[in-house]
Amino acid sequence: MKRFRGFVIKEFIHIIRDFRTLLILFALPAVQLLIFGYVVTNELKDIRIAVFDQSRDRFSRDITNKIMASDYFIFDGYLESSHDIEARFKEGMVKQIIVFEPDFGHRLMREKKADIQLLADASDANTANLVVNYTTAIIQDYILGLHTDAGGPLRIQPEVRMMYNESMKGAFMFVPGVMALILMIVSALMTSITITREKEMGTMETLLVSPLRPLQIILGKVTPYVVLSFINAVTIVVMGYFVFGLPVQGSLALLLIECLLFISVALALGIFISTMAETQQMAMFYSMIMLLLPTILLSGFIFPVENMPVILQWLSYIVPAKYFIIIVKSVMLKGTGMAFVWKETLVLLVMMIFFIANSVRRFKIRLA
């Protein structure tokens, strides 16, 4: 135990002396959270929209003007016939085409009901979704205005607010994702680098010759990172609460325990990578390819997994972050307990055991 403590102290000194490590450990979480929360919001800007107006009356023109007057959209001209629709989409500039039915204005006045068709370029599913949502919101806003002018009853419209609350929803989505990403970077990337650094420097051999057991060496190396990752997880939860108003509906203890579990999975992955990589560069490369990219792309963090090709959907099942994000969302946003997340928890637990067992095995092979 005395030996182990000396080892952990040494690891902390390494971390404190290395400015870059410190930066990654403490600036990264805050910066990433703010970047994802504010900069990479789902806000739209200057999306090109074309209009196929078969009615050309006052209402259709007003709606068109109102939509184009917003900062989100740019008017890209009228279409002459329905044959042009596909051609315009294929050109790729236009993301949405609004189709007004013939006699739009008349029907709206007579039947209090008329149809607008919103055609969106869903090759970029996220943007398409947003464009349609925004447009719908603007149209609803217009219809509300009509009622008021006509002396109709004033109604409070919570739906419109929801629509404009898009950035808040974004933060709700991003915070769990950023948490997964940062814990992955700090735990897996940093551990794999710090272990391969010992290999590169030749100090690993000296450690292996010493009376320290391999398991002690590994635990000694990862212990500081468990502590720091956990501090990061808490920081993110606190920042999510104060900066983005993200509540913790469920049990905080459960949330933190799940964080620890995910940290352990990430550390196990980091150790596993370090048994394959001989240099720090290789460790970094493996971590990027095997951990960070899948965490960003396949965890459902930014891109909805449902819209992906089937093969990628299958792949997403082996990405630990996917399960962690589901757990965090359930506990934080829905306030659910263990009864609802035990399956995901079990998956993470199995993953952790699998990677630790494999690392230990590979470690032994290396010695033989």
Added chain:
Amino acid sequence: MNRDKKVIEVRDMVKKFGDFTANDHLTFDVSEGEIFGFLGANGAGKTTALRILCGLSLPTSGEITVAGYNIYTDRERIKQSIGYMSQKFSLYEDLKVYENIRFYAGIYGLGRKYIKARTEQLLESLGLQDVRNKLITELPLGWRQKLAFSVAVFHKPSIVFLDEPTGGVDPVTRRQFWDLIYQASHDGITVFVTTHYMDEAEYCDRVSIMEAGKIEAIDSPGGLKATYKAKNMDEVFLAIAR
């Protein structure tokens, strides 16, 4: 010190990597307090053998004891009785001089007070008191090397293994380094050293010369020179390697 006591006994040690035989039936002994030089060209198999003796690698077959312990069954006890210094000197560059000593002494389970006292003693004898708070990066190569050696024998092991310890330093520094080795040997520590500097071979009590995985010759430097009718170890080496 007992020159008749064998601290390393190797019988028919074989190490294979697939089809390649790195160590082909090595048999030799090393006595207590001896400075044993393990010579050979690059790739002759000397580092492989040294790694097995240190417990970094397992042999394919053979009977081996180190410090009186069987390497298959008593690895943990062997580890406590040996010191090791690799080609890379194994000091942490981002740790200060005294932090390196404290760390390595600590992993061998030495007490804090003892470490403190010995550290001061050691720094004084090496003339490094003024740099005790400096990072290893700031030290010249020769100083690092001496420090690395002193750290490797800090826990007073019965054997210290040195893997090409003098690579890349000038002859004067090398000579000073060998003074440290003599001191350790004088204190009863057996020194097992691999090298490819032939002038260093002259400093050893006994040397073995490896060629393509086999030990071709093993004797004192004087004995080898007589056998091969050579003026110096260089000629002995060339005669064996042809």
